[in-house]
Amino acid sequence: MAHLKKLSERLSMQMKPTVKKLVTILDGSDESTLQIESNRLPNITRKCKELYIPSLLMTAAYNKLPCLSATQIGIDISAMVVHKNLEPNKWSDYIGIESDYNVYINPLIKNISKERDLQLEECPSFPNIQAEIYRYKNIDIKYKNLQDQEIEESLEGFNARIFQKSIDLLWGFNIISFSVTNGKIKYKNPIENSVLDEVLEEFNKRMAEAKSRLEDRYIVDESFKENVDKSDADKNEYFERVILDYEFELEFFQNVSEAMKEDLLEEKKDDKSELDYESEPEPETKRRSKPNSKSNTHK
Structure with a gap:
């Protein structure tokens, strides 16, 4: 039992x-x-x-x-x-x-x-x-x-x-x-020169280019234009719905995730470098008193 x-x-x-x-x-x-x-x-x-x-x-x-x-x-x-x-x-x-x-x-x-x-x-x-x-x-x-x-x-x-x-x-x-x-x-x-900023710039550029192609199609394709105009969304929102498929979303998420990790790693390196710099002792020649001289605290 x-x-x-x-x-x-x-x-x-x-x-x-x-x-x-x-x-x-x-x-x-x-x-x-x-x-x-x-x-x-x-x-x-x-x-x-x-x-x-x-x-x-x-x-x-x-x-x-x-x-x-x-x-x-x-x-x-x-x-x-x-x-x-x-x-x-x-x-x-x-x-x-x-x-x-x-x-x-x-x-x-x-x-x-x-x-x-x-x-x-x-x-x-x-x-x-x-x-x-x-x-x-x-x-x-x-x-x-x-x-x-x-x-x-x-x-x-x-x-x-x-x-x-x-x-x-x-x-x-x-x-x-x-x-x-x-x-x-x-x-x-804010993090200066971040990898995240580069990723955002790239994906926003891709989005703008894709919208431009759809705008061209809207002008020449009557059937596509009719579907856009009948939609409950405005033209810009309709274009975004067409562009933002699962693959785009997943790729964006993964790229942003990796960028954040890289930026965090770089930030930790910078912090460590600062700490190492601050804790580094002054050169011996600067720290040592002159022979036979007395410290001010003992005057």
Whole structure:
């Protein structure tokens, strides 16, 4: 019977919620989870209630985050948590406990407003990155809570923005997805002559060239022109939808990821060089006092 007791103890430990490591683009985590659509839950299981959601809440509170999606801690379920007291344009330092967060399971956006605004966003999975992103000002949402009740709400302003950012991550999009940012990303703390800047310049150039080709086609191809004009999107947005296929998005993500890693490595080298320079002792001739001379402190 001893082996059954040990098995029971192991299973009990596996069901114990803990603070999870955040998946980030820089630390060797499996960053592919940030690009894959999460699985919706047909029903809210015991494992979801007692392990997944508590771990998500604990991790969000521990890291003082405004929001956290399950994919950011390597859990493949459609769930996210959002702080109950959000402050406009505040992306960190939310001091609180697990009960300070709302839980959203299988979240959906039902309706969106026509009005959008452009703001800078940050994400703990992409350290030192800021992205200029258009979000809808007002949205109607639907989700399930931990009691398996279906709830509908309306959100506006920063609350709507946070919800859209979080649900993007559950759909496999993030703040460096080209379709989300149009390549408008930058380092929060600037890095001179960064590899990231080179990558962004290259992809923005490719996008401009592709749009130019579609513009030429729009002029000469009546069928294509008709499809563009009938679309719910304006011409520029329609062109972007045509260009931004899976391969383009994946290539952009991989190139940005590698650029950030290279820049971080270079920055660490520079920091080490500075420390080595500062700690290097002065030449012996400068440090040594003249023979038989007395130090000022002993006068």
